[in-house]
Amino acid sequence: MKKTVFIGALTVAGLAAGAAAAGTMDDVKTRGKLNCGVTTGLVGFAAPDASGEWKGFDVAVCRAVAAAVLGDPAAVEFVPTTGKTRFTALASGEVDLLARNTTWTFSRDVDLKFTFTGVNYYDGQGFMVPKELGVSSAKDLDGATVCIQTGTTTELNLADFFRANNISYEPVPIETNAEAQQQYLAGACDVYTTDASGLAATRATFENPADHVLLPEIISKEPLGPLVRHGDDEWADIVRWTLYALVAAEEMGISSANVEELSKGTNNPEINRILGTEGNLGEMFGLDAEWAKRAIMAGGNYGEVFATNIGENTPIGLARGLNAQWKDGGLQYAPPFR
Amino acid sequence: MSGVHAHTVAYVRDTMLDQKEPPSTSVGAIGWARQNLFSGWFNTILTIIVLGLVAFVLGNILPWIFSPTWNAASLSECREILAAAGSVSDHGTSGACWGVINERWVQLLFGFYPSHLYWRPILALVLLCVALAPILFASSVPAKLIYFSALYPFIFPWLLWGGTVWGPLAALAGVVIGYVVYSVLSERVNALLGLIVGVAAALIWWFVLSGYVVDGLSSILPIGLETVESRNFGGFMLSITIGVVAIACSLPLGIVLALGRQSDLMIVKYLCVGFIEFIRGVPLITLLFVASTLLNIFMPPGTNFDIILRVMIMATLFSSAYMAEVIRGGLAALPKGQYEGADSLGLDYWQAQRLVIMPQALKISIPGIVSTFIGMFKDTTLVSIIGLLDPLGLSNAIRADANWNGIVWELYGFIALLFFVICFAMSRYSMYLERRLRTDRR
Numbered sequence: 001m002k003k004t005v006f007i008g009a010l011t012v013a014g015l016a017a018g019a020a021a022a023g024t025m026d027d028v029k030t031r032g033k034l035n036c037g038v039t040t041g042l043v044g045f046a047a048p049d050a051s052g053e054w055k056g057f058d059v060a061v062c063r064a065v066a067a068a069v070l071g072d073p074a075a076v077e078f079v080p081t082t083g084k085t086r087f088t089a090l091a092s093g094e095v096d097l098l099a100r101n102t103t104w105t106f107s108r109d110v111d112l113k114f115t116f117t118g119v120n121y122y123d124g125q126g127f128m129v130p131k132e133l134g135v136s137s138a139k140d141l142d143g144a145t146v147c148i149q150t151g152t153t154t155e156l157n158l159a160d161f162f163r164a165n166n167i168s169y170e171p172v173p174i175e176t177n178a179e180a181q182q183q184y185l186a187g188a189c190d191v192y193t194t195d196a197s198g199l200a201a202t203r204a205t206f207e208n209p210a211d212h213v214l215l216p217e218i219i220s221k222e223p224l225g226p227l228v229r230h231g232d233d234e235w236a237d238i239v240r241w242t243l244y245a246l247v248a249a250e251e252m253g254i255s256s257a258n259v260e261e262l263s264k265g266t267n268n269p270e271i272n273r274i275l276g277t278e279g280n281l282g283e284m285f286g287l288d289a290e291w292a293k294r295a296i297m298a299g300g301n302y303g304e305v306f307a308t309n310i311g312e313n314t315p316i317g318l319a320r321g322l323n324a325q326w327k328d329g330g331l332q333y334a335p336p337f338r
Numbered sequence: 339m340s341g342v343h344a345h346t347v348a349y350v351r352d353t354m355l356d357q358k359e360p361p362s363t364s365v366g367a368i369g370w371a372r373q374n375l376f377s378g379w380f381n382t383i384l385t386i387i388v389l390g391l392v393a394f395v396l397g398n399i400l401p402w403i404f405s406p407t408w409n410a411a412s413l414s415e416c417r418e419i420l421a422a423a424g425s426v427s428d429h430g431t432s433g434a435c436w437g438v439i440n441e442r443w444v445q446l447l448f449g450f451y452p453s454h455l456y457w458r459p460i461l462a463l464v465l466l467c468v469a470l471a472p473i474l475f476a477s478s479v480p481a482k483l484i485y486f487s488a489l490y491p492f493i494f495p496w497l498l499w500g501g502t503v504w505g506p507l508a509a510l511a512g513v514v515i516g517y518v519v520y521s522v523l524s525e526r527v528n529a530l531l532g533l534i535v536g537v538a539a540a541l542i543w544w545f546v547l548s549g550y551v552v553d554g555l556s557s558i559l560p561i562g563l564e565t566v567e568s569r570n571f572g573g574f575m576l577s578i579t580i581g582v583v584a585i586a587c588s589l590p591l592g593i594v595l596a597l598g599r600q601s602d603l604m605i606v607k608y609l610c611v612g613f614i615e616f617i618r619g620v621p622l623i624t625l626l627f628v629a630s631t632l633l634n635i636f637m638p639p640g641t642n643f644d645i646i647l648r649v650m651i652m653a654t655l656f657s658s659a660y661m662a663e664v665i666r667g668g669l670a671a672l673p674k675g676q677y678e679g680a681d682s683l684g685l686d687y688w689q690a691q692r693l694v695i696m697p698q699a700l701k702i703s704i705p706g707i708v709s710t711f712i713g714m715f716k717d718t719t720l721v722s723i724i725g726l727l728d729p730l731g732l733s734n735a736i737r738a739d740a741n742w743n744g745i746v747w748e749l750y751g752f753i754a755l756l757f758f759v760i761c762f763a764m765s766r767y768s769m770y771l772e773r774r775l776r777t778d779r780r
Binding site: 039040042043047048049081082089092178182201205314316 | 413414417430431442444453567569570631634635723724726727731736737739740743744746
C-alpha cells in the first residue's frame with residue numbers, strides 16, 4: 001500500500017511536470033502563498049515566537065517580497081531548512097526564495113546555479129574571548145583552544161587565518177551554537193569563533209556579557225543574502241528590487257510611519273517613482289504601482305527592519321557597521337530607481 | 339525413656355506458646371534495611387557511600403529544579419528572579435528557568451497546529467486509545483469495539499489533516515470494493531485470481547476513479563474539516579504521528595517480510611532478504627535524507643509530495659525490516675514439531691500460520707517487538723536534521739528567540755520527560771502482556 005502510494009505519486013508527478021514550467025511569480029500568484037526557506041532557528045534572523053509566528057531579519061525579507069507580489073505580508077509559508085537541506089529545497093522548487101543567512105560565494109552562485117539577489121547583511125567571522133584572558137588581538141591567540149562548528153566555512157577560515165599568521169591552535173569541534181555556548185562558558189575552550197552577528201547574540205545571553213570581549217579582527221567576508229534559482233530572471237528581479245526598495249527607502253527617509261503620507265505625492269521624483277505615484281516601475285516587472293509601498297509597510301525600511309530585529313535596542317545589539325547606508329560609511333547601496 | 343523423663347521434670351508445658359512478635363529489628367522498615375542495606379560490613383559501607391552520592395546529586399539538582407521562575411518572560415528575567423531569591427553561586431545565578439516551558443509547552447506539544455483546532459489532535463489521540471483497547475486489552479473490553487479499530491486508520495488522517503469527509507470515505511470504499519471483488523471471484527473462479535483482481539480493482543478505484551467521485555461529492559455536499567497543512571505539524575504531535583504510523587504499519591509488514599524470508603518461493607524469498615538486508619544496512623538518517631532531498635531532485639519541479647508522508651514511509655520501511663528479523667527470531671524459536679503438527683492436522687499454509695505458528699512466534703517476540711517500537715519512537719527525533727520541527731528541532735527554534743537564547747537543560751529535560759513517559763508506558767505494557775500470555779512456556 002505504501003509503495004503504491006509512492007509510485008502513484010511519481011506518476012502524478014510525471015504528468016504534472018509539463019505544467020510546472022511557468023514562471024515562479026505566476027506559481028506564487030496562483031498558489032496565493034510565497035514559500036520561503038528560512039533557518040530552523042537563528043537568533044535575530046529567523047525564529048518562531050510563542051504563537052508560532054516567524055520573526056527576524058531574514059523573515060522580514062520574505063514578508064516584504066510577499067507583500068510586494070501578493071499584497072499580504074502574512075501570505076508566506078515558512079519552510080524551515082537546515083544547512084544541509086537548504087540548497088536542494090531551493091533547487092527542487094520546494095521554496096521560491098531562500099532567505100537563510102547564506103553566504104554569497106562563487107561556487108554557490110555559479111556551480112550550484114543560484115542567483116543571489118543582493119546582500120541583506122554583511123557579516124564576517126570574529127572571535128570572542130573571556131576578558132580575564134587579557135588578549136586584545138587575535139594574533140595573540142597562539143596555542144589557544146578554539147570552539148569551532150564543524151563542517152562550516154568558519155572552520156576553513158580559521159585554519160587559513162592561523163596558518164597565515166604562523167601561530168597554532170587546538171580545535172574543539174562542536175555541533176551547534178547551543179553546545180558552543182555551554183562549552184565556552186564551562187571553559188572547555190579559550191576562544192569561540194563564528195560569524196560576528198552570532199557572537200554578539202551569544203554574548204548577549206551570558207549572565208555577565210561584560211566579562212567577554214569580541215576581538216577586533218574579522219577574518220572573513222560573509223555577505224549574507226536571499227537567493228533564488230538560476231534561469232528565472234523576472235523572479236530574481238522582483239526579489240532583488242524589493243530588497244533594494246527597502247534600502248532605498250531608508251536612504252530617502254521613507255519609513256513605515258510616513259509611507260502613507262509620502263505616497264500622496266512629494267517633490268522628490270525618486271520617492272514618487274518608488275512609491276508608484278510617478279512612472280511605471282511596478283508595471284515593468286509585472287506588479288502593480290504600489291508594490292514597493294506595500295513592501296515598506298510590511299516591516300518598515302531596511303533601517304527599521306535592522307533596528308527591530310538585530311539593532312542596538314534589541315538584546316542582540318548589533319551596530320550598523322558595514323550595514324549602514326553608503327552615505328554613512330556602510331556598504332548598503334541601492335541602485336537608482338529610474 | 340520418656341516416662342522416666344516425665345517423672346523427673348517438675349513442669350511440662352502442655353499448651354503451645356503464643357506466637358511472639360518478631361524482634362523489631364527484623365521487621366518493618368528497620369528489618370528491611372538491615373536485610374537489604376546493612377547486611378555485613380561491606381554492604382554497609384557500600385550503602386553509606388551510595389546514599390551519600392544520592393544525597394549529593396539530589397542536593398544539587400533539587401534546588402535547581404525547584405526554582406521560582408515559572409512566570410518569567412525571558413532568561414534575563416529568570417536571572418533577576420533568582421538573584422532576588424538569593425540563589426547565587428560563584429558562576430552566577432543557579433536555578434532552572436521554567437518560564438520557557440510555561441511559554442512554550444503548548445508549542446512543544448502541538449508545533450504550529452492552529453490553536454483553535456487543538457481539539458482535533460487531542461480527539462485523535464483519545465480515539466487512538468479507544469481503537470487500541472480491543473487490541474491491547476482484548477479480555478476487558480467489548481469485542482465489538484474491534485470494528486472501530488478497523489475504521490480508525492481512516493479517521494486518524496482525516497482528523498489530523500482535515501479536508502473533505504469524502505476523502506477517507508472513498509479510501510474506505512476502495513477496501514470494500516476490493517473485498518467484494520475478491521469474495522465474488524474467489525467463490526466463482528479461484529482465490530488467487532480473486533486476490534489479484536480485487537487488489538487491482540481497489541488500486542484503480544484509489545488512483546483513478548476516487549478522485550473524481552470525491553470532487554463530485556464534495557461539490558454537492560461540502561462536509562469537511564478545515565485543512566491543516568503538513569508544514570504546521572510539529573512538536574510531540576509530529577513525533578507521535580510518525581511513531582504511531584510507523585509502529586502500526588511496520589508490524590504487519592514485518593510479519594509478511596519474515597514469512598517471505600522463510601518462503602520456499604525463490605523470488606519472494608530473495609526480494610525479502612534483499613529488502614531487509616538493504617534497509618538494515620543503511621542508517622535511518624540516510625533514508626530520511628533520501629526522503630527529504632534526493633526524492634526532490636528525482637521528482638519534477640513543482641511536485642508536491644508531502645514531506646511528512648515521505649518521512650512516514652521511510653520510517654515504516656526502516657522499522658519493518660527490523661521487525662521482520664525480530665519475528666523471524668520468534669519463528670526460529672518454535673520447535674519443528676509445531677510446524678509438523680499443524681501440517682498433520684491438514685491445515686493449509688495460511689491456516690497453519692494463523693492458528694498455530696504466528697500466535698506462538700509473536701508471543702515469543704513480544705520483548706523484541708516492543709523494543710523495536712520504542713526504538714522507532716525515539717528515532718523520530720532524527721527528523722529534526724531534515725528541517726522538520728519535532729520537539730528537538732523546536733528546542734533549537736525556541737533558543738533562537740532572543741528571550742530564551744542560552745537555555746538548554748530545561749528544554750531537553752522537558753522533552754526527555756515526555757519521551758520517558760511514553761516509552762516507559764510501552765515497556766510496562768509489554769511486561770503486562772508477557773505476564774498475561776506467559777511466554778516462558780513452562
